[in-house]
Amino acid sequence: MSLKARDALLSCLAGVDWPFGPLLALLDLAPGADVLDVGTGDGRLLARLREQGHQGQGVGLDPQPGQGSLAGRAEALPFPDASFDAVLLVRVLAHLADPAAALAEARRVLRPRGRLIVAAHGPDHLRATWRALGQAEPMATPASNARHLRLPVTVTAEAARALAASYGLSGQASGFPVEDTLHLTVEDETTGGRER
Ligand SMILES: C[S@@+](CC[C@H](N)C(=O)[O-])C[C@H]1O[C@@H](n2cnc3c(N)ncnc32)[C@H](O)[C@@H]1O
Structure with missing residues (x-):
């Protein structure tokens, strides 16, 4: 079962769009914020954000990019310093050999007062x-x-x-x-x- 299929099953069980609906509601990103989603997978988080009428840039990056995403790695982001208002790492950090390098890169590409957001499944899960x-x-x-x-x-x-x-x-x-x-x-x- 793919991650997408697992999320669909959990969404059905929970009665909400798991995990991106509740996550985006919690984050309440500014409508004009330029957002980078590192390890975006199939880009569902950004698609959901666009559906909500988000006006800012939404850039997805993954070593195995889906349609509309860029190829790249969290440890060496292909962007200049201070490029984004928010950088998200959702269910990604635990997959990386060098998570500290990824966090340093995320902070580098953030503008002043930008938001670094890391989300992971916690211990209660299932x-x-x-x-x-x-x-x-x-x-x-x-x-x-x-x-x-x-x-x-x-x-x-x-x-x-x-x-x-x-x-x-x-x-x-x-x-x-x-x-x-x-x-x-x-x-x-x-x-x-x-x-x-
Ligand atoms: C569990 S999936 C999460 C995907 C998406 N963020 C989500 O929550 O549905 C982990 C993702 O991390 C990506 N990934 C693995 N190594 C990476 C790296 N070095 N840099 C960026 N992304 C990476 C994988 O390709 C995969 O899409």
Whole structure:
């Protein structure tokens, strides 16, 4: 199951457009902000932002770019200093060999008082589902000053099997439906000026 298909299933279970609808609502980006989405994947976050009538530039970058995105790597962004008002790294940092280099690059291309936004799935994600499947719980340490998006979901046995398989897991499912919580951790840092 692709990330897109997994998100679609979770959106269905949660009754919201997971994760970009709640994430963009939380971020409340300025309508004219120039936004760089690093590790944009299929560019769904920027597409969603455009649908909302965003007026600023929206640039997506990925080593394997989809249509409308640029080829490039987080560790060496092909942009001059101070090019964007917001840089997003959504579900990307954990995939990088050198996350510190990516963060330094993101800060370099931000304008003064620009926003560096890092979002990742947090520790609550599907915790109850793994437990019901008899799997060890995922290890994660939440950041202390992060904001946490938490959305309740009811996971059916069928959905749990599909989700577990998408992570390469299998197990004896019992005790469904499970009341669970989708969890996105969001770090939002403002550079060179006051914090939001
Ligand atoms: C889990 S996906 C997340 C995609 C998208 N941000 C989302 O939330 O749907 C991780 C993405 O990171 C990209 N990626 C991997 N290595 C990268 C690198 N060095 N620089 C930028 N992106 C990278 C992958 O190609 C993939 O699109």
